[in-house]
Amino acid sequence: MFKGFSHSVRGASHDKTGKVCQDSSAYKVGNGFAIAVVADGHGSKKHFRSNIGSKAATEAAVETIERFYQDPEEFEKNFPNNYKSIITNIEKQVISAWNVKVRAHYNANPVTAEEKKPFKPEEFAEIPVESYYGTTLIAAVAGNGYIFGFQIGDGSLVAVFDDGETKMLMDYEESNPANITASMCNANAATMFDSFFVKDKRILALYVSTDGLYTSFGSEYDFLDYHTIITSQLGDFSVFENAVVKNMTKRTHYGTEDDISLSCVYDESLVPEKMQTIADKVAENKQRAKERKAKLLNK
Numbered sequence: 553m554f555k556g557f558s559h560s561v562r563g564a565s566h567d568k569t570g571k572v573c574q575d576s577s578a579y580k581v582g583n584g585f586a587i588a589v590v591a592d593g594h595g596s597k598k599h600f601r602s603n604i605g606s607k608a609a610t611e612a613a614v615e616t617i618e619r620f621y622q623d624p625e626e627f628e629k630n631f632p633n634n635y636k637s638i639i640t641n642i643e644k645q646v647i648s649a650w651n652v653k654v655r656a657h658y659n660a661n662p663v664t665a666e667e668k669k670p671f672k673p674e675e676f677a678e679i680p681v682e683s684y685y686g687t688t689l690i691a692a693v694a695g696n697g698y699i700f701g702f703q704i705g706d707g708s709l710v711a712v713f714d715d716g717e718t719k720m721l722m723d724y725e726e727s728n729p730a731n732i733t734a735s736m737c738n739a740n741a742a743t744m745f746d747s748f749f750v751k752d753k754r755i756l757a758l759y760v761s762t763d764g765l766y767t768s769f770g771s772e773y774d775f776l777d778y779h780t781i782i783t784s785q786l787g788d789f790s791v792f793e794n795a796v797v798k799n800m801t802k803r804t805h806y807g808t809e810d811d812i813s814l815s816c817v818y819d820e821s822l823v824p825e826k827m828q829t830i831a832d833k834v835a836e837n838k839q840r841a842k843e844r845k846a847k848l849l850n851k
Contacts, residue, residue: 554586554694557793558815561800563764565809571595574687575762576606577813580614584624586817589613589691592707592762594735598679598686600667605654605685609736612649613691616642628696635700635749643702643745646689650736654685686737690760694817698751699758704744705734706763710779714754714826716833718780720772721748756826757783757818764810768803773844777837784830786823 556579566573574593580586591609593602620642621627631638658681668676688705701709703722712718723746734744759779769775782799785792800812 553584553819553821554581554817555789555820556581556586556588556815556817557789557796558588558590558813559797559800560590560811560813561797561804563804563809563811566811567804572603573811574603574606575764575811575813576603576610577815578610578614579815579817580618581817582618582621582624584628584696585617585621586694586758587614587617587691588693588758588760588815588817589689590707590760590762590813590815591690591736592688592705592764592811592813594686594688594733597670598683599737600670601654601657601684602686604657605650605687605736608653608657608685609646609650609687609689612646612653613689616646616649617691617693619645631695632698632751639700639702639747639749640745643704643747644742646691647736647742650689651682654682658684680737680739682737686735688734688762689736690762692758692760692817694755694758694819698749699753699755700747700749701758701760702745702747704736704741704746708759708761708763708766708775709748710759710761710776711750711755712757712759712779712783712830714756714822714829716780716826716829718776718783718833720776721750722746754822755819756822756830757786757816759814759816761815762811762813764808764812765800765803765814767807767810768812769807773841777834777841780830780833780837783818784827784834786818787827 558577560575562573574595591606593606690703692701
């Protein structure tokens with residue numbers, strides 16, 4: 553029923569400085585559910601292992617959600633009526649799993665002299681180990697007749713429904729300086745999540761992306777239209793995959809020139825019958841974009 557895609561590209565600004573990609577992305581198709589997840593390592597001075605932290609975050613999210621689905625029938629029975637408490641529980645367990653992973657990495661890989669070089673000894677002593685690995689996280693899950701997701705830090709989550717409606721299901725959170733943004737490394741991280749739950753709407757595709765994608769567009773309209781356009785290519789997955797990877801690389805040269813990660817899951821069985829609906833929506837969006845541009849020119 554479900555199929556997925558994930559990819560991360562290094563931002564143009566990081567190409568110029570030789571900095572590694574701080575993003576990670578993943579997806580997982582399970583028994584009656586599918587998960588899309590991305591994470592954006594902070595990459596600033598005190599978060600010098602955030603590329604490792606972002607990978608640990610995507611792994612922790614997928615593993616935790618899979619564990620909750622060990623008995624799919626039981627989960628499906630309980631989740632719709634208890635989604636708030638269950639999502640909160642998932643978030644807490646993701647944080648716990650992430651902390652275990654980064655601590656294990658730290659214990660196996662002591663901080664090197666090179667990593668300490670940018671800091672004064674007293675400055676370095678003040679940094680909690682978890683901060684070395686600081687990262688955001690966004691996860692989306694498609695289930696049987698419902699979708700849900702959660703987010704800590706910046707980035708975006710977009711749903712494309714079977715009627716062609718394309719919508720951000722959580723408000724875009726503007727990126728803040730890395731020392732104050734909502735982060736997996738914060739001591740109170742489990743209280744900093746946003747989440748959503750939608751039922752009784754057929755989902756065609758769910759997308760999660762790091763903030764480098766959102767900031768590469770001029771407006772939220774353009775950003776949402778982009779998701780409708782790439783959804784129109786799902787009828788031929790090889791075309792979709794090649795086009796998205798190529799476009800992601802191109803988009804790293806716009807906006808903040810940041811790393812970009814995109815992960816999606818979609819209902820493969822629904823795609824053939826909905827391609828015309830999505831094509832019509834793409835045409836409608838193009839016309840609306842022309843009208844918006846005309847209004848701006850006439851002001």
